[in-house]
Amino acid sequence: MFLVNHLGSIAGTVVPFVFVLSIVIFFHEFGHFIVGRLCGVKADAFSLGFGPELLHYTDRLGTRWRLGLLPLGGYVKFHGDANGASMGDAEELAAMPDAERAVSFAGQKVWKRAAIVVAGPLANFVLAVAIFTGIFYIHGRGVLAPQIEKVAPASAAQAAGFAPGDMVVSIGGTKIDSFEDMQRIVQTSSNKPLAFVVDRKGKEITLVATPQRRELKTPFGTTRTGVLGVEANTSAANWHIQRYGIVSSVSMATGETWFIIRQTGSYIGGLFTGRESTDQLSGPIRIAEVSGQMAKIGFAALLNLAAVLSISIGILNLVPIPLLDGGHLFYYAIEAVRGRALNEGVQQMGFKIGLTLVAGLMILATYNDILRLTR
Numbered sequence: 001m002f003l004v005n006h007l008g009s010i011a012g013t014v015v016p017f018v019f020v021l022s023i024v025i026f027f028h029e030f031g032h033f034i035v036g037r038l039c040g041v042k043a044d045a046f047s048l049g050f051g052p053e054l055l056h057y058t059d060r061l062g063t064r065w066r067l068g069l070l071p072l073g074g075y076v077k078f079h080g081d082a083n084g085a086s087m088g089d090a091e092e093l094a095a096m097p098d099a100e101r102a103v104s105f106a107g108q109k110v111w112k113r114a115a116i117v118v119a120g121p122l123a124n125f126v127l128a129v130a131i132f133t134g135i136f137y138i139h140g141r142g143v144l145a146p147q148i149e150k151v152a153p154a155s156a157a158q159a160a161g162f163a164p165g166d167m168v169v170s171i172g173g174t175k176i177d178s179f180e181d182m183q184r185i186v187q188t189s190s191n192k193p194l195a196f197v198v199d200r201k202g203k204e205i206t207l208v209a210t211p212q213r214r215e216l217k218t219p220f221g222t223t224r225t226g227v228l229g230v231e232a233n234t235s236a237a238n239w240h241i242q243r244y245g246i247v248s249s250v251s252m253a254t255g256e257t258w259f260i261i262r263q264t265g266s267y268i269g270g271l272f273t274g275r276e277s278t279d280q281l282s283g284p285i286r287i288a289e290v291s292g293q294m295a296k297i298g299f300a301a302l303l304n305l306a307a308v309l310s311i312s313i314g315i316l317n318l319v320p321i322p323l324l325d326g327g328h329l330f331y332y333a334i335e336a337v338r339g340r341a342l343n344e345g346v347q348q349m350g351f352k353i354g355l356t357l358v359a360g361l362m363i364l365a366t367y368n369d370i371l372r373l374t375r
Helices: 002-038 088-094 098-102 112-139 156-160 179-187 246-273 282-298 299-318 326-338 345-374
Strands: 041-060 062-080 141-144 148-151 167-171 196-200 203-209 213-216 223-229 228-232 239-242
Touching: 002 041, 002 062, 002 112, 002 246, 002 299, 088 239, 148 246, 156 203, 167 179, 167 345, 179 223, 246 299, 246 326, 246 345, 282 299, 282 345, 299 326, 326 345
Parallel strands: none
Antiparallel strands: 041 062, 141 239, 148 228, 167 196, 196 203, 213 223
């Protein structure tokens, strides 16, 4: 019985993890693939997963669609690429007949190659918008009124004069419709004074508070965020489900995606400036664990995780590190300015440096995952 329960627990983690990761990777690579085809480039292979081939199918245009044993990545290998990272083989390209070179990736104009590369991260953002749209349209959104029930002692809220029963109306001129709206502004405004308009017993007053920067634990680790020091009134009268039509759902989904992009981008920027800690970085182990937790909550929660992960992968791929999409775009920008590409030796050196950085990042993220498991 112990073995059955243990295997069931593993399956309850691995299956949701593979599902989430496969969706995100497939759409990323499909973005590259579909724009490549629109640009007239032949794709030799489209692989979901690495390692030994489990299944394959070759379509009428000669693309081999394959499913690899290890579901931890994927790639599109365009014609003329030396590998799935779109690193060209100069000698092979030079030896190609004109007709074959015309459908190769390396044989395209720089703007086409840039469009193909950027299509992957953009597909991740489109996937997130699509998922959020479906969630908002089908399930709506639980809205908690921005009414304060408790004020923490020695907090920014107490110093500003907040009192139980206050209903937040606006912050810095931005209308507040839910407690979540208020939280998001506060969390991204640590050590910045904010002007709150609150309704206190039917009278509007203005309070100025400066959220304190604090470390909070999240499912993916510790994050530094702004804290006001208030608790919401969670009585049933303050809760309601907000329903949305398809247009409003798309608008809400776009806003949600943009908010996560800004938050993630801010965190990555904070890593380089020292404002943020690397202990929030998570690897496959933690993502698998959280996937299992979300699957227990429900399918919508699992899809929500897929959307967040999709955005994170899209942003990470745009970082200008050789080997990542952003590194390719950096090379293409130099090529567009110079009128010719960097020599192959420089590019190969850049890819080696990029590989080292990416491998180091994965090792650090996995190390963080192991630390969390042992605590």
